Amino acid sequence: MITETLIKVSEIPAMSNPSFLSKLLESRYSGFLLVAFVIGLYILQTKVISPFVETVASSNVFQEEAVLDGKDLSQMAALHCNHFVQDRLGASDTIEFTDSGHRVWQLSNGRYLVSSHVVERDASGQRKNIAFACNIHYTGGSQGDDTLRINWTLEGLELNQT
Incomplete structure (x- = not known):
């Protein structure tokens, strides 16, 4: 009580x-x-x-190793992001990517943000638009070829039906 x-x-x-x-x-x-x-x-x-803050800022704590050497890999980032979206959505014959409408932002040192949309057909043939945003990072890896998928890391993917 x-x-x-x-x-x-x-x-x-x-x-x-x-x-x-x-x-x-x-x-x-x-x-x-x-x-x-x-x-x-x-x-x-x-x-x-x-x-103290100036000493920390000028140290190597915040330095990243450059993997790009001045290359712009925006188109490669969009292509690899499409591959990650395709993996997430599943069957490749039910989704269609558009060639236009990609927006790609280079964030920093090999990191890219890709925004676009894809059209998916369900079992009844009805089409639905899915917008996606992909956060992707070019790591370079041991093989310096920027077209290889193993040199790209997906850091985030968001899919929204529109």
Whole structure:
């Protein structure tokens, strides 16, 4: 059984000693302390935090090995994305890819985002449009041929019936 206990506000013991913060705010040095804290934060930011961030940013932590050597593989990304969509949807004789309508964005260092659509026919012959977005990465691999499927990795695929 749950019981509820009500406490009147007058029964709560009042704080006999004001807190350190309230004393500080009421003191005549509060303006001086505010200025000192702001100056201290400024010095901490410029002398400690910013140099640390610049050191980390200039290090090799965020560097990736270049696998593209200046090549634009947008068309290859679209082609391989079609292969991944075909694998996901199944039977190749029931889907039709369009040659136009592909939108490809090169994200960074071999990563591409491909957006397009495909037409799928069901068992009754009815056609339905499926929009897809494919996040694909050219890894290069041991074989430098960009047409080989083993050199591409699917990082994400979304299919939506339109």
